[in-house]
Amino acid sequence: MSRSKIFVTRRLPISLSPLEAVAEVVLWPERQPPPYEVLRRESQRCEGLLCLLTDRIDAALLQASPQLKVVSQMAVGYDNIDVKAATALKIPVGHTPGVLTEATADLTWALLMAAARRVVEGDRFTRSGQWTTWEPDLLLGPDVAGATLGIVGLGRIGQAVARRALGFDMRVLYTAPRPVDKALEQQIRAEYVDLSRVLREADFITLHVPLTTATHHLLGAAQFQQMKPTAVLINTARGAIVDQKALYEALQAGQLAGAALDVTEPEPTPLTEPLLSLPSVIVTPHIGSASRQAREKMAQIAIANLLAGLRDDPLPHCVNSEIYG
Incomplete structure (x- = not known):
């Protein structure tokens, strides 16, 4: 049985071992965010996407990703994600409120x-x-x-x-x-x-x-x-x-x-x-949440949201929880 595949759009301040234990993890290694074409291509191959505010997750990307089960954003905001399109496709969207x-x-x-x-x-x-x-x-x-x-x-x-x-x-x-x-x-x-x-x-x-x-x-x-x-x-x-x-x-x-x-x-x-x-x-360069403790906790929550989505469990912090109704 093939393992799930996850695309992580940037290096995180904590280990990815919880994800690697259950899935094949593809990590974008560059300092700059992946180009939209790369993001869309990788999303088409994945069941899980862990993204940042700098990643454009629009309706076209979501609709072109039939295997995608969960989008987990390492941020409290999510204006870069077409949540309406994700909801229509029954894809839960996670975020990281409170910790920052x-x-x-x-x-x-x-x-x-x-x-x-x-x-x-x-x-x-x-x-x-x-x-x-x-x-x-x-x-x-x-x-x-x-x-x-x-x-x-x-x-x-x-x-x-x-x-x-x-x-x-x-x-x-x-x-x-x-x-x-x-x-x-x-x-x-x-x-x-x-x-x-x-x-x-x-x-x-x-x-x-x-x-x-x-x-x-x-x-x-x-x-x-x-x-x-x-x-x-x-x-x-x-x-x-x-x-x-x-x-x-x-x-x-x-x-x-x-x-x-x-x-x-x-x-x-x-x-x-x-x-x-x-x-x-x-x-300053968008460093509002840039304490070590806050960023590590954000990454932990983003990983927890992603793992829950892969298991078809409700996300601990879900933007569009109405999909579970």
Whole structure:
């Protein structure tokens, strides 16, 4: 009896031995993701696919893969996967929620603090030989303690960010499709308001919503005009939530003071991106979940989802669990 075949689209931070014990594993060995043609060809031969956000899993690929029993993504988001097409084909789609919450909240705060205190600018200043004396007005930034933090999206990561704000005695405003329960609001000292009020009143605005048709370019020219000229935008969610052209123009016009982005549109950011020319902008290479513990746990969950799918068992973390109904 032939063994199942699995395609893993990138090296993982843990051993693949649990997969190798039950299936033939084909691992894409390169640093860059497999080209779409390779991904589609390998998927046609496989019963299991372990993929990343950088892999386009569209309807054409799924429909051309009659043996495919499970798609397991090593990420909490899945906007790169046509879940509707997978559901129609009764293919469960797995993801890795929860485990990257604290790591992403940590990076959100790292970016917020770095932008507020102009850490990256200071490092460049030192390395370029410009630091020649202590100066009273050198690289001044805003206070974080006591400032107003605006959170767009109060899911797991947004809540973790809000909890950290308690230590800085910040006023927290949040907007979401609906308010969380009052007990949680009191616990994290957060006030539910609309997006316009967040934009008008917050000193720091951080994004924690999924990318959907409703949130695509949620922040554009009109929204930047509402922000304080001293405000800083932080995005560790998805790049396309922000209209980057409008952000560049707003920064140039002084409609906000700075931005710190872990996600961009597209990814990776081309060196010709105008935002990269602005000293008030920090861009990191999508490292929100890049703690060792978080990435290892993500890989473990992705493998567990894949193994369950190969056994025809319900996935522990399934995006489209309605297929089991």
